[in-house]
Amino acid sequence: MRSFDPTPEGWRLLAAELAAQPTHAYLVEAPPATWDQVEAICRQALWGADAGPAHPDWRVVGLDKRVLRDDVQGWPEEALVPPLLAPLKVLVVRGADRMTEEAQNLLLKVVEEPPPHAATVLLAEAAVAVAVTLRSRCRQVRVQAGAPTGVSDAARALLAGRVQGDGWPGALAEAAACLRHALERGPGSVPAARLIMQWQALEAASRALDGNANRELVAWQLEQSLNGHRLGGSM
Numbered sequence: 001m002r003s004f005d006p007t008p009e010g011w012r013l014l015a016a017e018l019a020a021q022p023t024h025a026y027l028v029e030a031p032p033a034t035w036d037q038v039e040a041i042c043r044q045a046l047w048g049a050d051a052g053p054a055h056p057d058w059r060v061v062g063l064d065k066r067v068l069r070d071d072v073q074g075w076p077e078e079a080l081v082p083p084l085l086a087p088l089k090v091l092v093v094r095g096a097d098r099m100t101e102e103a104q105n106l107l108l109k110v111v112e113e114p115p116p117h118a119a120t121v122l123l124a125e126a127a128v129a130v131a132v133t134l135r136s137r138c139r140q141v142r143v144q145a146g147a148p149t150g151v152s153d154a155a156r157a158l159l160a161g162r163v164q165g166d167g168w169p170g171a172l173a174e175a176a177a178c179l180r181h182a183l184e185r186g187p188g189s190v191p192a193a194r195l196i197m198q199w200q201a202l203e204a205a206s207r208a209l210d211g212n213a214n215r216e217l218v219a220w221q222l223e224q225s226l227n228g229h230r231l232g233g234s235m
Contacts, residue, residue: 001127003142006034011041014141018045023139024114027096029127030143035094038143042121047086057086062094069102076110079118089118096122097129104131111137176202 002017004010018026022045030038043049043058059078061071075091083089093099093107111120111134120138124130127140176199201221208218 001029001140001142003144005144006031006037010143011037014038014143015041015044017141018042021139022046022119024118025111025120025122025138027122027124027127027130027135027138027140028143029124029140032095032125034143035123038123039092039121042090042092046088046090046119055086057083057089058092059090060092060094062096062098065095065098067093067095067099067103069100069106072099072103072106075120076106079110079115082117087117090121091118092121092123094123095125097124097126099130101131104134108134108137 004014004017018041026042028038028042039060059075061067072091072093079089079091081089091107099107107120108131110118114120122130122134122138127135127142205218205221
């Protein structure tokens with residue numbers, strides 16, 4: 001899987017890479033903050049022009065939730081119909097690593113036997129979370145994130161005593177995803193041992209909250225761990 005930096009030169013190289021070898025299915029592993037840019041580059045590569053996101057031949061699903069079968073329902077049939085205006089009809093799935101198994105199986109039918117005038121673009125924060133049967137049939141590229149720094153500031157804010165109601169599972173999942181990507185990318189500004197300790201702290205917090213422990217106490221303990229302090233002393 002080729003990797004590209006989220007810099008002007010990196011975007012130029014990614015655009016050239018996609019345009020040089022167009023195909024029927026792409027899987028782009030990239031931080032969600034870059035998905036707009038990645039989409040624009042894909043439109044340029046597949047259509048030869050960036051016509052903007054609002055286009056009858058460019059369908060986007062999964063903007064802010066898990067991708068269900070209903071979200072991609074009908075794409076196998078739509079893909080058989082020639083595009084109205086563009087060279088290709090395109091389906092973009094944002095958060096492809098959040099697709100249900102049923103949704104992935106439905107898309108697999110199109111990717112296995114692609115119509116000549118349709119393409120599927122999967123944007124994922126973690127490509128490994130996409131089923132291998134679907135992943136292996138896509139052309140895969142990666143947009144690198146910045147240097148690994150462990151848990152994101154957004155996750156810290158959620159976890160530091162400000163998680164309300166049933167929001168903590170999502171906050172824990174976001175933080176765990178940050179750690180997973182940091183570990184996968186290899187050596188960075190935060191030692192692997194620190195990242196592993198943070199991961200263990202997240203697991204402990206999840207178990208404690210599942211057991212109805214005091215939320216404020218758990219949040220404080222978790223914040224201490226994420227900041228690199230062991231309870232009762234420093235690292």
